[in-house]
Structures are given as C-alpha cells and as structure tokens.
Amino acid sequence: MSGTIDRGTIQQLTSGHYADPFSILGIHKTTDGYAIRTFAPNATQVSVLDKDTQKTLLTLTQTDQTGFFSGTLSPSETPYRYQLMIDWGDAQQIIEDPYRFGPLLxxxxxxxxxxxxxxxxxxxLGAHLTSMDNVNGVTFAVWAPNATRVSVVGDFNFWDGRRHPMRFRRESGIWELFIPHIHEGQLYKYEIIDCNNITRLKADPYAFAAEMRPDTASRISQLPARVTMTQQRRQANDFTAPMSVYEVHLGSWRRHPHDNSWLSYRELADQLVPYAKYMGFTHIELLPINEHPFDGSWGYQPVGMYAPTRRFGTLEDFRYLIETAHQAGINILLDWVPAHFPDDDHGLAQFDGTAQFEYSDPREGYHQDWNTLIYNYSRHEVRNYLAGNALYWIERFGIDGLRVDAVASMVYRDYSRADGEWIPNQYGGNENLEAIEFIRYTNKTIGIECPGAITVAEESTDFAGVTLPPEAGGLGFHYKWNLGWMHDTLDYMKLDPVYRQYHHNLMTFGMYYAHTENFVLPLSHDEVVHGKRSLLGRMPGDTWQQFANLRAYYGFMWAHPGKKLLFMGGEFAQGREWNHDSSLDWHLLDPIHGGWHNGVQNLVRDLNHCYQQQSPLYQLDYAENGFEWLVVDDHQNSVFAFIRRDQSGNEVIVISNFTPVLRENYRIGINLPGHYKEILNTDSEYYHGSNAGNLGGVDSEAIPSHHRAYSLSLVLPPLSTLYLQREAK
Incomplete structure (x- = not known):
C-alpha cells in the first residue's frame, strides 16, 4: 500500500469531515516504509521522536499549509513507540499521538x-481516566450509530472538532478515542456531524460530572468507587421494617438567609441529616439530583443521567452527603426518571440526527403533558443506558433504593392520549410491552446484583402486579405508592366535618385493596403545588380546627398499613404551597407564631418514634392478620377504630374522631381484657391540642360491644387520633 494520500482526502480530514481518521493518521506500514501522519493546525513544524531515546527520527512535511503533516521512515525502522514534537512558533510541545493507539472496546x-x-x-462508555502503554489520558466512547463523524472537543483542543476525530466501531455503532495528557476536571463534548450533515454539540450521555446550567459541557471525572451495602441498610428496607420517608428537594429545604443561595451537599449533610435523625425518619428520599437544565422541572427533566447536579457541589460532595446519612443510620432513596427526557439541544434528542434514544413517531415518542421525549425501550442500547444507570447510583454512590417516576406513562401507550393519538402494540393492546420488559429486566437485575436495595413505583393506575416478582408476571418493584389512598383520604379531610358522615367510605376503602400490593402511603411534593394548597391549607375550619384536623390525619396515616412518606414542610404544617425557588418557612417555628407549627412538628417526631418502637404498627403491613377493624361503620360520628398486630400477637388499638365534638363514654369492643395505656394522643397539649383524653389509660370492662365480650369506654377528643396499648399484667 502506498503512503501517498490524495489531496481530496486531506481536504476532507482537515475540514473535519473524514469519518475514518485512523486509516490516515498515526503510523501505517506502506510499500515505501512507515508513514507517520498527523493533523496539527497552526503548527510550523512537526518532528517524530523515538520515545525511548528522544532521538529525532524524522521531520514531517506539511501539505499546502493545511496543518496536515506526513513523512515516511525506512522499512528498517519500526518506531511504534514514538512521540511528536510540535513547534507552535513561540513554543514547542512534545505529545503522544492519539492515533498510534489501537482499538479500545x-x-x-x-x-x-x-x-x-x-x-x-x-x-x-463515556470518559474514563486511564493509562495506555504507560501514558496517562482519557478514553472516550459514545454510541452514535448514524453519525457520519464524531470528534471529542474540549478546553484541551480549543473546542476544534477537526483535532480529535474518533474511530468508528461499525459492529456496535460506537465511536472511541484515547486522548493522552488530558486530566480530571477538564470540560468536553462530542461534536457530531449527523446523518443529515448537520453539526451538533452534544454532552456525553455517560458523563459522571457536568457544568451547571446555563453551561452544558461534560466534565472529566473519576468513576466513583463501589459502595458495599451493609446488613443494617438492607434490613431498613425490609417489608417487615418500619419505613418513614422524608421526601426532600435539596434546592429548597433550607437556603442561606442572606442571599437565598442553595446549601451545598456538605452543608446539607451537616444540617439535613441531623434534622431527619432528630425527627425520627428512617429514610430520606431526594427529588432527582441528575443534572438538569431547568430548575422549574425539580429535576424531573434530566439530561445528565449519570451526573449529580453541580448546583450543590461536586460528585465527591454528593457522596459525602450519602455517607453522612448512612453513618446516622438513615437510608437514602433517589427519585429516578426513566420515563422521559427533555429535548434540549445538548442532550439526547436527535443525538445522531435520528431518533436514536427516543421513538421516532411522536405518538410514541412525545409526552404531551410534559413536552418531553420518551425513551425507545425497544432498543437494546437504550435499555442498557437506563438499566445500567440504575445500578450505577446504587453501586457507586450507595443509594439504598430508587423511586421510579411516572411508571404509568411508561407501561401504557395511550397514557394521557385521546383516540387516534397513540399506536397500539403488536397485539392491538395499549400496553407498552417493551417498556414493561425493560422495567422487569431492571428490577430483576437490581435484585440479583444489589440484594437489599429497593425500587418503589409511582404508578397511578390499577396495573396488576406492580410489586409481584417478574417471574410471577409482575413488574418486580418492592413497593408502590398508594395514590388512591392518598387522594381518597385527602378528599375526606378537606370536607367540613358536618359532611364527612356521607363520605365515610373514603377512609375505609383503602383496606379493600391494601394487601394487593406492598404500598407506601405518600403525602408527596405533588400534593402541595399547582394550586392544590399545602396540607394544612386543605384542612377545613378555623386555625384550631385546621391544625387539629392535620394532626388527627397524621395519626391515622402513621397507624394505617403501609410505609410512610411525607414531603418536607409537612412535618411542621407549612401554610403556603411549596416554592422550589425559596426555603421552607422555618420561621413558623418561632414562638411569635403561637406554637401551632411546633405542635405538629412534635407530633410527627413522636409518631415516627412511636411507629418504630411499636412493632404492631409496621411488622405485618402486608399480611391480612396485621389489621382488624373494630369500628368501621360509625358514619354519623365519623369515628374509626382498628387494631394493628405484630407477628407475636401484640396489639395497638387506634381510634380516630374526625369531628370537632368531644365524645365521652364512647364504647368500642375489644378482643382482650386488661389495662390499655394511652401511648399517643394527637390532642395532647404538647401538640398544641385541647388536652382532652383518658388520663393516661383505661381499664376494660366485661361489657359486650361490637360482637366482642369486652369493651373500653373512652373519651375521644375532638379531631383526634389515639393509640392504646394493652399493658402486660
């Protein structure tokens, strides 16, 4: 093979349009000897050095001031270990030639x-700090099967797409390149000439770090070391364990008061974690922290799926937050969004000029509700990208579980679409079969590779088997948000107590299906935005009644079967809707506000601690013998009473009175005689209630009631929930 390159090919290369740079650049054996070629725009001279002896072997010749330099060594010389000495006019530089290294993948x-x-x-895939042939640098690899040329550009090459075009691996659609000398922290992107000959600048889909908006470059970062999941963290996720989740948006939990700026990951570690521990939460769930361009999306429109957002610090800072939580005995859950992604130019949309990551037909690939794109779950590489991301957060950061957003939008092809706006599956149905298979694959993979880690589905329909194992035909989630319970009970609580008697079933209906899935009871961020008002704002009546209603509701919720989740601010009854651009209203806890909010905060803390101390309140959440109604049909008085039971038969009796009427001598039938201690009363003066109650406890009487031989005569405070525990004799 001749060492001569025709001028047309040289022009293609130097203009940045040649798709196979390794066929030209680097070292090549020819009939004339060993040809060495490089592209160094603006260089005045390029010489070839023997790497071991630093002897000059050859001075290359430039073709027509194009920056293309070439020369040929005699066949007797085999300088596979060579370096290039480049004269830039005012300086000289000795570099390794990226094009002397072989294939990477x-x-x-x-x-x-x-x-x-x-x-x-x-x-x-992505950018990895590494060493090849004892040369330090970074390997880059990106999937763009329909691109005509891909280059790495960054602050190390003047963002010039002509300087580092990549090798195309046709068998996989992946472009790759090792660039010597560059280091951690440097910025980069991929410059792609797509299948339509349009040049696009794209962030790395697999970047471990990125710039903060409005800048969009990826940042070279070390792959985090693996984190081992401890037995304690596994047990905290178990079905039989108490799980009380504090849902947090890091950007608005608390801010610096002098300038409204964000707290850093490290500041959050020092403030948020001790607070959650003090309040008795077992888990902190973070709204998405993946890099995202728009603050108003709250992270639910991610672009950098592998990059913790730079808003609050570095990747190492984020790991510090997680490690601090683990040291305090708190598990971390992360909101994860594989349902959709935004169409920002630097992101995944039309990555190589085609619908590479998304479905091409907008009836499949576009979310009308959120103006976002839908992943094409039928593509193996897309499934790999997402499922690998789930493992990445768990294995490399120690995330204890993922709450998967908008599952219903994934599993239904007609989600939020009118007739004619969606495409049926191959069998004519409305299920997205490839999305269902992706979910099963991901959940099964997490179960095998990360035992003890959990996935939680936000699934808003009655899709069957969300928490059944994939081998049993289910989706394989460990838990599912009980959105039906949330909506029903909030609809009940917002009613004037006069009308609650006509909607009694809203509070009882959840038990008809409570054991069909492993449920989490969520009072999430979605319930305190967009005009829905805060939880306190939904409660009827004057100030006293609003706070009493909320306290009684929390008492009912913490005793009801299912794990618990409360969005930040709810624990002290924030009065206004959540605003992602400002801090929670911590000032409401100041004495000037009369102690109302402190009372709710005290209650939530005590509920959490009581919940963890009383195994009947959590151990049999998903077993039918863990719950028994005592009073289910007292519509007129809006009273509910039930038993929670653990594996050993220990019981806690729970009674809620959802009217502002003090009820004396209210009798309920019970199974076992004895003295019943009042272990929690939401009307206590400590919670800023009226302090009505049963003077610490009550003895049973041999008076039949509710088809039981024994009963209790109780004082039911207005708008309250009581917990009673039978004391051992």
Missing part, C-alpha cells in the same frame, strides 16, 4: 452492549 463488551445485556455500560 473489547469484543465481549461490544457484543453485550449491542445485545442490551451489559450490566455496567458506564464502565466502558
């Missing part, structure tokens, strides 16, 4: 990536 990795079964694609 191994055959097995390429096969698994194409097949969609590579468990950890982030270990191969």
């Amino acid at each position: 191994q055959a097995l990795d390429a096969w698994l990536l194409a097949e969609g079964t590579h468990l950890r694609p982030y270990e191969r």
